[in-house]
Amino acid sequence: MTKQVTIDLDDEVLVFLDRLSGGNRSEYINKLLRKQCQFAIESELAAAHQQDAQNPEYRAEIALWDAVVADGIGDDADA
Numbered sequence: 001m002t003k004q005v006t007i008d009l010d011d012e013v014l015v016f017l018d019r020l021s022g023g024n025r026s027e028y029i030n031k032l033l034r035k036q037c038q039f040a041i042e043s044e045l046a047a048a049h050q051q052d053a054q055n056p057e058y059r060a061e062i063a064l065w066d067a068v069v070a071d072g073i074g075d076d077a078d079a
Contacts, residue, residue: 021028052058
């Protein structure tokens, strides 16, 4: 679903947009904003991982899970 919006751009920004968009401003802006959205999500995720890595309780929980990852449970399910 798409919505039509109106935005104000500086003259030089509009010239730049027209030069790069290949005649389809909407598609270019949409792609640009999707990339920025993905970057923001990835940045937030990286920050959350960093915060978790510094949390002693989280690290202890991960250590417990790491200890059972290769415990063999379910290995013979295909047999």
